[in-house]
Amino acid sequence: MRQLKLSVFIFICLLFGQTSIAEATEDQTSSYIILDMGGAVQKQQIFVYNQGRLETQIQQDNSIIQYTYDTNGNLKGRNKGYSSEPYVFSSTAVSYDIYLKGVPDAVSLVRFPTWTEQNGQDDIEWIVGEKVASGVWKGTVVFSKHGGIGTYITHVYADQKIVAGVGAQVKDTLKITSTQTASLVDGFYEVYVEGIARTVAEIRFPTWTEYNGQDDLVNPWITGEKISDTTWKIRVPFSEHNFEKGNYITHVYSFDKYGTGLGVGGIAVTVSGGTTGPKEPKRSSGSYEVYIYGIDPAALKVRFPTWTAYKDQDDIEWIDGVKVANGVWKATVYYSKHNSETGSYITHIYADGKFVGAWTANVLAQ
Structure with missing residues (x-):
């Protein structure tokens, strides 16, 4: 197995060149990866539909417009993402998509085996691709299956033949801010999270007090308010927690557009009477x-x-x-x-x- 891994890796390096992951700030993070089969650039506009609604529009420059809808099917908004090297993703994104373009109609299966650089292929996952449009397949890399942050390596196979390879880096961009102490007299306090990936669909903030464990955990978990592209917040009212004193604990969970969640951080605030x-x-x-x-x-x-x-x-x-x-x-x-x-x-x-x-x-x- 080790010999096979080494030979495949050498083949990928010769075919596509080694991937260099450069340092990047949160503003430079990618939203998606778009590859062309065999390296031939496919300049085309692609429309991806889900249940009859336009979900994704891939532009000729490989930027992506993502459409979101409410429960009644009404358009809520359009978010523009991009695919640019070096591929760097925020850990708050929960997952990222890899699109392979230019796939012949005769291809019946595309797979995206993915693992992290740390400890070799101990976490390899053979992700089965989904055909989302004519000539376009997609695989979704979920961070929780690979231990979170680090360097990710993906090979792409079309009907057992390797056709592409790519590397990406997942970085921790999350910053949680709140007051360290608060008084019940104030009625509430607020928690802000910055550095959230633009592809995130929802941030939830399960909150409870240390006193009597999670007996006062608000269910369903508090959903944050999005106040900018990368910043969310919540207000924690003391009335929801029996006006208790002591430590108030908030965890932060990020959810992608598929509903997959990932715990990304937490904070504690000491509340006095x-x-x-x-x-x-x-x-x-x-x-x-x-x-x-x-x-x-x-x-x-x-x-x-x-x-x-x-x-x-x-x-x-x-x-x-x-x-x-x-x-x-x-x-x-x-x-x-x-x-x-x-x-x-x-x-x-x-x-x-x-x-x-x-x-x-x-x-x-x-």
């Missing part, structure tokens, strides 16, 4: 509310003793809090209970007798 309310409420409003987040779900009673700075605690009122959500309590402070005074109103907060927070508001006359 907190207290909030108005800083300068107006006396004319009659009252204001103070909220505290991150209370132990087992707490039975939360109280909000409140008084004004004027004459110290002569007007203290122990307000019984109202539970409004898991770990979230509130109190309503009425000015009439405090002689309708202006100035500083001070609130301390106790959960089952234990001090857990405070809030100060400066009440204005108007």
